[in-house]
Amino acid sequence: MSDDDEHIETRAIHAGQEPDEETGALMTPIFANSTYVQDGPGDHRGYEYSRTGNPTRTDLEDNLASLEGAEYGRAFSSGMGAINTVLNLLEAGDHVVAGDDVYGGTHRIFTQVYEDYDVDFDFVDTTDHDEVRSAMRESTELVWVETPTNPLMNVNDIGALADIAHEHDALCAVDNTFATPYLQRPIEHGADVVCHSLTKYLGGHSDLVAGALITDDEDIDEQLGFYQNSVGATPSPFDCFLVLRGTKSLSVRMDRHCENASELAHWLDDHDSVDTVYYPGLESHPHHDLAAEQMDDFGGMLSFELDASLDEASEFVSETEVFTLAESLGGVESLIEQPAAMTHAAIPKAEREAAGLTDPLIRASVGIENVDDLKADLQQAMDAALD
Numbered sequence: 001m002s003d004d005d006e007h008i009e010t011r012a013i014h015a016g017q018e019p020d021e022e023t024g025a026l027m028t029p030i031f032a033n034s035t036y037v038q039d040g041p042g043d044h045r046g047y048e049y050s051r052t053g054n055p056t057r058t059d060l061e062d063n064l065a066s067l068e069g070a071e072y073g074r075a076f077s078s079g080m081g082a083i084n085t086v087l088n089l090l091e092a093g094d095h096v097v098a099g100d101d102v103y104g105g106t107h108r109i110f111t112q113v114y115e116d117y118d119v120d121f122d123f124v125d126t127t128d129h130d131e132v133r134s135a136m137r138e139s140t141e142l143v144w145v146e147t148p149t150n151p152l153m154n155v156n157d158i159g160a161l162a163d164i165a166h167e168h169d170a171l172c173a174v175d176n177t178f179a180t181p182y183l184q185r186p187i188e189h190g191a192d193v194v195c196h197s198l199t200k201y202l203g204g205h206s207d208l209v210a211g212a213l214i215t216d217d218e219d220i221d222e223q224l225g226f227y228q229n230s231v232g233a234t235p236s237p238f239d240c241f242l243v244l245r246g247t248k249s250l251s252v253r254m255d256r257h258c259e260n261a262s263e264l265a266h267w268l269d270d271h272d273s274v275d276t277v278y279y280p281g282l283e284s285h286p287h288h289d290l291a292a293e294q295m296d297d298f299g300g301m302l303s304f305e306l307d308a309s310l311d312e313a314s315e316f317v318s319e320t321e322v323f324t325l326a327e328s329l330g331g332v333e334s335l336i337e338q339p340a341a342m343t344h345a346a347i348p349k350a351e352r353e354a355a356g357l358t359d360p361l362i363r364a365s366v367g368i369e370n371v372d373d374l375k376a377d378l379q380q381a382m383d384a385a386l387d
């Protein structure tokens with residue numbers, strides 16, 4: 001296991017992982033076991049049953065905890081499985097304050113699953129701390145934060161929101177999927193629980209679905225572990241192995257994602273066919289200073305509004321060749337999508353427009369290809385789609 005004093009690039013490769021004691025195998029083996037031998041009833045060697053614990057998963061959980069600068073990690077079969085497990089900490093009658101631009105699946109599980117269990121949710125502009133304060137109630141047990149948000153890349157102040165939560169004896173959970181611990185470590189800013197869709201940058205290769213929760217609080221970890229085992233949304237050892245392989249290259253991938261996204265954001269910002277570019281690395285971004293303070297770099301996600309109609313924008317995303325038209329994000333390959341027609345199509349048009357999600361808004365997950373090829377691709381798609 002690596003030392004906590006080592007830099008994140010080193011911990012990404014070594015934390016939680018030792019060569020296999022028996023064979024010397026350098027990589028964590030895929031422990032494809034449901035069960036483990038006991039030397040006498042109850043006398044096991046640390047593992048009894050793989051829903052409860054699996055050595056490949058343990059290495060991943062320790063690796064992720066180290067990346068977030070925390071003590072405890074728990075892995076799940078999806079980001080939603082992880083989010084569900086945070087909600088398992090609540091009881092009927094509890095209240096949650098969340099951002100009004102949280103991930104669609106998060107909004108869905110809050111309103112279409114947990115409201116049926118009598119948990120109440122308020123969705124507010126989490127960049128407006130007065131609005132957050134006035135939404136807090138006696139029964140508020142959780143403040144749910146995402147930053148940067150999807151798709152307009154709003155940046156929320158984790159430290160300020162954690163303070164508001166704690167003033168009301170509520171927990172602050174941060175979905176750190178977009179930034180990754182390479183760029184932002186919410187626990188350093190006071191968050192109690194960090195949530196990840198490992199499907200995105202941490203896996204990094206668009207070849208798995210998994211999730212994680214990380215905390216520095218032993219009691220919270222124990223409760224999360226109880227629900228992890230009781231509910232059973234645990235990842236397969238093979239998926240754990242794939243994420244471990246992904247985290248080894250996190251630093252070099254993120255450096256390139258950030259570099260490419262920044263260059264594209266500036267190029268788009270100067271482009272005649274583009275109205276607004278949403279990227280926290282642009283000085284014109286309303287939360288640029290906060291992002292510069294809270295994050296080590298500005299990430300690989302950006303959005304921009306084409307000077308185009310809904311149909312022209314649809315044509316544009318269909319014409320790209322290096323950028324693949326697809327939902328999801330965070331893989332090495334560049335993806336592009338049109339929120340109004342895809343990820344956010346379920347939101348009624350008037351509500352969508354009020355939230356700034358206009359028809360010609362385009363979201364890109366900028367990959368690690370050569371940036372000149374990415375620019376050329378966007379340009380040829382504009383030439384083909386726009387008059």
Ligand SMILES: *Cc1c(COP(=O)(O)O)cnc(C)c1O
Pocket residue numbers: 078079080081103105106146175177178196197198199200209210211
């Ligand atoms: C994808 C995503 C999730 C859900 O994760 P899955 O792995 O798809 O279940 C949650 N939050 C954010 C910000 C995401 O991008």
